[in-house]
Amino acid sequence: MESVILLLELVGTLAFSISGALTGLRKNMDIFGVCILGLTTAVGGGVIRDLILGSTPPATFQNPIYAAVAVAAALVLFLPQVRHLLMWDQALFDRSLFWMDTAGLGIFTVMGIRAAFGQLVQPGLFLLVFVGVVTGAGGGVLRDVLAGDTPYIFVKHVYASASLAGALVCALMWRTVGEIPAMLTGVGTVALIRCLSAHYHWNLPHAHD
Structure with missing residues (x-):
């Protein structure tokens, strides 16, 4: 069980790190x-989650493996050969960013719910869903703010809404089907909604509509 959880966390960390590094490359940032x-x-999302749940110091600072994986992935993407491959093909760049964001969003959404169940005896549905969305989308918001962009969750495809749906599905299924099936279903829900929204160009109504 714990090995499966660790694997999911590392995959999510890797995916979100690549997403952040790709944004940095697009902005022509230096290696730092x-x-x-x-x-x-x-x-970032995990740190915000732990502060909300009162789990201090946040898990990131207790186990450096996540930070190490994130930095290592960013360094690999900064290699000239990798960087030029991604930046040369805009379609490849956009697809890479989309899939990394989707994978990270789904995994960290359900990890947030798992953290809430582990920290509290009887967490309410609102708290579970809120913490799930914050964990899933929080890092992306921080990324966009640091990069000087309008946060992706407010302008691109269906993002936070997909996290919200996945968190709700996972939280509702948790006590009936068990931890792993609920988490996998939650991740699948996020991925499905994201893929459908991209394919059919779903977007929430904008202020100018």
Whole structure:
């Protein structure tokens, strides 16, 4: 069980780190900026989650493996060969960013719910869903703010809404089907909604509509 959880956490960390590093590359940042964006995207949501739940110091500072994976992934992407490959093909760049964001969003959404169940005896549904969305989307918001962009969750595809749906599904299923099935279903829900929204160009109504 714990090995499965660790694997999911590492995959999510890797995915979000790549997402952050790609944004840094697009902004023509130096190696330090790319690493900071990768690290912040990977661990930012988890830090906010732990502070909300009163779990201090946050898990990121207790186990350096997550920060190490995030920085290592960002460094690999900064390699000239990798960087030029991604930046040369805009379609590849956009697809990479989309899939990394989607994977990280789904995994960290359900990890937030798991953390709430582990920290509290009887967490309410609102808290579970809120913590799940914050964990899933928080790192991306910090990434975009540091990069000087309008946060992705407010303008691109269906993002926070997908996290909200996945968190709700996971939280409702947790006590009936068990931890792992609920988490996998939650991740699948996020991925499905994100893919459908991209394919059919779903977006929430904008202020100018």
